[in-house]
Amino acid sequence: MKRIAKYGMLVLAAMLVGFPLGYFYSQRTVGKGSNILSQTYALSEYETLANLQYKQADPLHASRAQLDLLNFMQQLQAKQKIEIPRALDYDRARVIMRLALLEENAGNKEKSKQYILEAQESLKDADHKTYSEEQLRTFVRRLMPNLIFEIFDCCNRIIKGRPSWSRL
């Protein structure tokens, strides 16, 4: 009887040690996956709406939507741990370049240059390379500048079974 009690206590004590280990391990694994999922879903929807505005709306509304998307990305980066930081940097560069093109079309050359510099900085954060203005223009036109972005985009579509917003 004494033996059973002893082993029972042992199992209980070991369970108490095992519980936090399992809990924190899940936070690091499942939690990370869930963060990726929620950030991907939220960004995808925000980008879908903002980019529909970019392609379909007048310059004022298009610009407003891009600025709002940029604001969302900045707040996301400030408030949460970004699980796919490079993808976010690429996305941000693309949004900034779109703003640059909108400003250029509106005749605001100075502001457009400023946005191009910001886009270059964002891409530098992503892969430590400096892209020329021409490359950035191609980046916005073609949308998928390199393999990493294509992989991310492809995964996004596979996970969610939906097309990239860039095809809208």
Next chain:
Amino acid sequence: MRNWLPTFCFVAIGLAIGFGIGYATSSLNIIFDSPLVTAHASVHSDSFTKVLTEIGNLDAVESVVGRCGSTEDFQRKSLAAEDLAIRKIQEATVGSTLDPPLDVARARLATRWAIIGEKRNDIALKARSEETTQQLLQTAGWRDPSAKHMREILSRWDAEAGVCTSAGIKGKQSR
């Protein structure tokens, strides 16, 4: 050595059970907070987290709306969930600096209702939804705010994603 063996076994069993319970508890918490499962953000969340959760939820719902083979009842429930998510985003943006283009989301929703109206031969629903779409797209500053244009965009989108609207099915059949 032999005396230690049962002790070691019981400790290992206890650790494994504790680990499993801890892992399952945390995983369930995380899963129920996921945008795929949760309906809405916690009331205690800050406005940014609410926008993030609700907009993720909107995307999750939108990605299943119009799937081939889904029943009309499922579609109606999905659209109701989408409508609720949009209203929750609207509420959450009040306390934040964010202003997502929700008119476009509402126009997309109205277009999906128009598709359902067409499937059911409900001319009133279709006409009302198309009118709403047009009004919303005008507010959103679209160069072509017609319901037809939005419908074309949705059909292209759904066709690429492998989901189908009535227009998508017609498109595939005509091909």
